[in-house]
Amino acid sequence: MSRIVTNSSAITVYKNYNRSNMSLAASAERLSTGLRINRASDDAAGLAISETLRAQVKGTDMAAENISNANSFINTADGFLQNVSDILGRLEELAVEYGDPTKSSSDKANLSAEFTALASKSVDILQNAVYNGKQMFSADLTGLVIDANGTTASINGLDASAAINALTGSSIGSVTAVQSAINSLSTMRGNLGASQSKLVYTLIGVENYSENVSAAESRIRNVDVAKETTSFSRFQIQVQASTAMLAQANSLPQNVLSLLRG
Numbered sequence: 001m002s003r004i005v006t007n008s009s010a011i012t013v014y015k016n017y018n019r020s021n022m023s024l025a026a027s028a029e030r031l032s033t034g035l036r037i038n039r040a041s042d043d044a045a046g047l048a049i050s051e052t053l054r055a056q057v058k059g060t061d062m063a064a065e066n067i068s069n070a071n072s073f074i075n076t077a078d079g080f081l082q083n084v085s086d087i088l089g090r091l092e093e094l095a096v097e098y099g100d101p102t103k104s105s106s107d108k109a110n111l112s113a114e115f116t117a118l119a120s121k122s123v124d125i126l127q128n129a130v131y132n133g134k135q136m137f138s139a140d141l142t143g144l145v146i147d148a149n150g151t152t153a154s155i156n157g158l159d160a161s162a163a164i165n166a167l168t169g170s171s172i173g174s175v176t177a178v179q180s181a182i183n184s185l186s187t188m189r190g191n192l193g194a195s196q197s198k199l200v201y202t203l204i205g206v207e208n209y210s211e212n213v214s215a216a217e218s219r220i221r222n223v224d225v226a227k228e229t230t231s232f233s234r235f236q237i238q239v240q241a242s243t244a245m246l247a248q249a250n251s252l253p254q255n256v257l258s259l260l261r262g
Contacts, residue, residue, distance in 0.1 A: 010246060013242060013245045013246045013248075014246055016238075016242050017239065017242030017243060017245075017246055020235055020238035020239045020242050021239050021242075023231075023235045023238075024232070024235035024236060024238075024239050026042075027228060027231050027232040027235050028232065030223045030228050031223065031225065031228055031229065031232060033223075034222060034223055034225075035221055035222060035223055036220075036221060036222060036223040036224070036228075037050065037220070037221050043220075046220050046221070047221075049220055050217050050220045050221040053213050053214075053216055053217035053220070054217055054221075055148075056148045056213050057148075057210055057213050057214050057217065058148075059147075059148030059149075060147060060148045060206055060209055060210040060213065061210055062148075063145055063146050063147050063148060063206055064203060064206045064207055064210065066144060066145055066146065067144075067146060067199050067202060067203045067206065068203070070141075070144050070155060070199055071196060071199060071200070071203075073131050073136075073141070073155070074155060074192055074195065074196045074199075075196075076131050076136070077129075077131070077136050077137070077158065077192060078189065078192060078193075080125055080126075080129045080136065080137075081185060081188060081189050081192070083125060084122050084125050084126060084163075084185060085182070085185055085186075085189070087118050087121060087122045088122060088178060088181055088182045088185060089182075090118060091115055091118055091119060091122070091178045091181075092175065092178045092179065092182065094111050094114060094115045094118075094172060095115065095172050095173070095174070095175040095178050096175060097111060098111050098112070098115070098172045098173060099173075099175075108172075111172060112171075112172045115171075115172040116172070119167050119170055122163075122167055122181070123164055123167050123168055126160040126163060126164050127160075127164065136158060137158050137159070137160035137188075138158070138159070138160075139158060139159050140154050140155060140156050140157070140158055140159060141154065141155040141158055142154045142155075146199075146202050146206065147206060147209075153198070153199070153202070154195070155192070155195045155199075156191040156192070156194070156195050157187075157188045157189065157190070157191030157192030157193070157194070157195055158188070158192065159188070160184075160185075160188060162180075162184040162187075163181045163184040163185050163188070166178075166180040166181035166184060167181045
């Protein structure tokens with residue numbers, strides 16, 4: 001067709017040029033950001049899934065922090081209990097020594113004074129030990145969030161009331177009271193150790209979950225650089241070819257001049 005008012009060929013070429021240019025710009029954006037999805041229009045469904053997974057990862061990572069903090073708490077508590085255990089061992093030693101009939105009254109008075117001071121110190125530790133302003137040995141610690149879904153767990157072995165009751169008002173002549181406190185403290189440490197062991201395995205599971213969900217989110221959200229580089233090169237060639245063809249399409253109406261020259 002020899003028409004000069006509307007250059008249909010140039011319009012068609014420009015349309016294809018514009019599409020290739022937009023694709024090239026989008027590919028360049030993906031390569032520069034490292035993301036396959038930069039806005040919702042890139043992949044609406046993928047973006048929705050990705051955002052959900054991102055929230056899961058953030059919640060899971062914070063749950064891991066909670067568990068790590070709980071482990072620090074337990075280690076601190078066990079340090080206090082080890083100190084009290086050492087004291088209780090000395091108390092039993094003093095109580096047994098007090099039963100030696102060869103000891104003089106002065107000796108027994110000295111033994112009793114040490115026993116009373118150490119028993120009082122044991123009670124003081126169990127009643128007043130704190131961690132970040134929180135009393136440690138009052139009851140089991142509950143409400144520890146251990147995953148992104150809000151699941152909670154408890155730290156058992158923090159109730160020192162039995163050991164405190166056994167030590168409060170105890171005298172050096174009562175070996176059974178000291179042994180009762182030792183048994184109570186041993187039970188506390190056993191329960192505390194069991195809680196920590198459970199949390200360690202929970203932490204391993206949480207970290208594995210975070211790693212795998214992060215990988216899944218990455219496959220949806222992040223760009224495959226090798227694949228995208230190939231697309232970028234293709235779009236570059238298409239833009240260059242379209243530019244050349246646009247120049248040719250714009251020159252087509254000039255052929256009509258040969259008809260006008262006669």
